Amino acid sequence: MAAIYLRELKSYFLTPIGYIFCGMFLVVSGLAFAQCTLLAQSTSSIGEYFVWMMIIFAVLIPLLTMKLFSEDRKTRTDQILLTSPVSVFGIVMGKYLAALTVFAASFVVNSFNFVLLYRYGSPNSLSIIMSIIGVFLLGAAFIAIGLFLSSLTENQLIAAVSAMGVNAAMLLISLVANNVEATGPRTILKWFSVMDRFTPFTNQMLDVSAIVYYLSLAAIFLFLTDRVIEKRRWA
Amino acid sequence: MIEITDVRKSFGDKHAVDGISFRVEEGEIMGFLGPNGAGKSTTLNIITGYLSADSGTVRIDGTDILTDPLKAKKDIGFLPEIPPLYLEMTVIEYLNFVYDLKGCKLPRKQHLKEICEVVKIWDVGKRLIKNLSKGYRQRVGIAQALIGNPKVLIFDEPTIGLDPRQIIEIRNLIRMLGKEHTIILSTHILPEVQAVCDKIVVINKGTIVANEKTEDLINAVDGTRKLIAKIVGPEDEVLKTLRSLGGIKTADSIGKRDTDSISYLIESQDRVDIRKPLFYTLASKGWPLIGLEGVELSLEDIFIRLVGKEKPDNKKQRKAGN
Structure with missing residues (x-):
């Protein structure tokens, strides 16, 4: 697993994808940060900034995940992975952790933006820390979704676009849920809504159920990726 | 060393491999022959654990690839039809990656250097794989198969697309590797198996049509x-x-x-x-x-007779001293 992790991590920066992701992520999130805090002359819009972060994740994370399995299938390099003494889950985790590392590194650099707020005001630190944890977990779940969709196709573009679609749908469920009058369906939709799960973090609460939800979402898609690859061997 | 028993594999309605069985003893070089679409690559992919068989067993040095895949895979070095190369890496980076991937315990520097010298890629070690010629890429593919010094080497069409000089070099290399490894060499280039292999298994439409020592095959057919x-x-x-x-x-x-x-x-x-x-x-x-x-009779003649497509052409007959 460690060999795959290191290779994938290196490959992000041997190809333009890693630079494009980091660059775009820092520029766009920086603009959103400036708009929501510095230009608004207020830290009260910090919640709005995190909503922007979710939208940015939904669009940019698929760039990070699109090649993970689709490229291996297309170039047949999956043959060396699957015929080596490494378990399929080890391969899946190696790739997942590599994408998560690039994402986390960009995220850490991006988080230095918040230092600026302390120079000009007194932001609510707990709210910021909780929100950072929540949005990071959401990003980790989006990476698992992207990884899964990458395992379904040889085409990186299809993997990226479908991941953007799924991520957007998961964000929009919340809006749909608010317009559903029947209590039962609305509860179910809200349960699936990644937005609604995020709300407690902005309210300075470390919501264990929300953490479990995001981690479960990631775990389910990692498991499904493992099954897809295993099933292809049996197809 | 390699024992295949009643292996079957279907893709939808198509029986790609239909109950094949054969053995390859330690130190043997086995030629695996068949026309395109006969089931050669599918069989090799099953032996190496890339695909799973619908039924039947594959044992590598006594270990079932299905029940203990990690142990069985440690004993196999595989060069697929398209070498599985990461083009953005240099040759040395790639070989180091494969070394780690296989969990190799041999002394890294010395082992990789030996392999590079055997397959003659030491001089291109620092070059990006994407900038290498097809012949060199094929050699890098062979080099990755040799990492960890596996008991079994499986080469799927190793000389395809190479020029005649490169073909001779790769054949010589395989012959040399055969002294220390058990090898399956899949090909549809018949002189290749005549030149290199101890025994030949011929597959057609997913079933084995011949399984003989190279010299016996000629008499067995005609x-x-x-x-x-x-x-x-x-x-x-x-x-x-x-x-x-x-x-x-x-x-x-x-x-x-x-x-x-x-x-x-x-x-x-x-x-x-x-x-x-x-x-x-x-x-x-x-x-x-x-x-x-x-x-x-040349193997071309034998092959055509075995797969029953057309009569051999006298012009293709190879003269041999009596």
Whole structure:
């Protein structure tokens, strides 16, 4: 697993994808940060900034995940992975952790933006820390979704676009849920809504159920990726 | 070392591999022959654990690839039809990655250097794989298969797309590797297996049509023996005599004329050696026999007969000393 992790991590920066992701992520999130805090002359819009972060994740994370399995299938390099003494889950985790590392590194650099707020005001630190944890977990779940969709196709573009679609749908469920009058369906939709799960973090609460939800979402898609690859061997 | 028993694999309605069984003993080089789409690559992918069989067992040095895949895979070095190379890496980076991937315990620097020297890629170690020629890429593919010094090497069409000089080099390399490894060499280039392999398994439409030692395969397919005889004498009379001689199936002039001799292609009946009667008959007639050489069926002929597509072409027959 460690060999795959290191290779994938290196490959992000041997190809333009890693630079494009980091660059775009820092520029766009920086603009959103400036708009929501510095230009608004207020830290009260910090919640709005995190909503922007979710939208940015939904669009940019698929760039990070699109090649993970689709490229291996297309170039047949999956043959060396699957015929080596490494378990399929080890391969899946190696790739997942590599994408998560690039994402986390960009995220850490991006988080230095918040230092600026302390120079000009007194932001609510707990709210910021909780929100950072929540949005990071959401990003980790989006990476698992992207990884899964990458395992379904040889085409990186299809993997990226479908991941953007799924991520957007998961964000929009919340809006749909608010317009559903029947209590039962609305509860179910809200349960699936990644937005609604995020709300407690902005309210300075470390919501264990929300953490479990995001981690479960990631775990389910990692498991499904493992099954897809295993099933292809049996197809 | 490799034991395949009643392996089956279907893709939808198509039976890609339909109950094949064979063994490869330690230190053997086995040629795995078959036309395109016969099931060669599918079989190799099952042996290496890339695909799972619908039924049947594959054992590598006694370990079932299905029940203990990680142990079995440690003993296999695989070069697929398309070498699995990461083009954005340098050769050394790639080999180091494979070394880590296989969990190799041999001394890293020394082991990789030895492999690079064996496959002659040491001079391109720092170059990006995407900038290498096809021949070098193939060598890097072979190098990755050798990492960890596995007992079994499986090469799927290793010389495809190479120029004649590279083909000879790769064949020599495989022959050399065969001294220390058990090898399966899949190919549809028949002289390749003739030059390199101890035994041959021929597969067609997912089933095995021959499983013999290389030299036995020729006799197994066709017991007849062909000779080219250079005889000095009147052509019509010589032909008439040859055709009346017991044990000879056919005799034809093939028109090769030296100063005064004519060459005849003679085909004996099954498992009959007609060389001595031929000599005495010609001697009694006073027609000097100034040359006699055997003509073996080439593997092309054998292959075509086995898969039953068309009759062999005499022009493709390979001459061999008798």
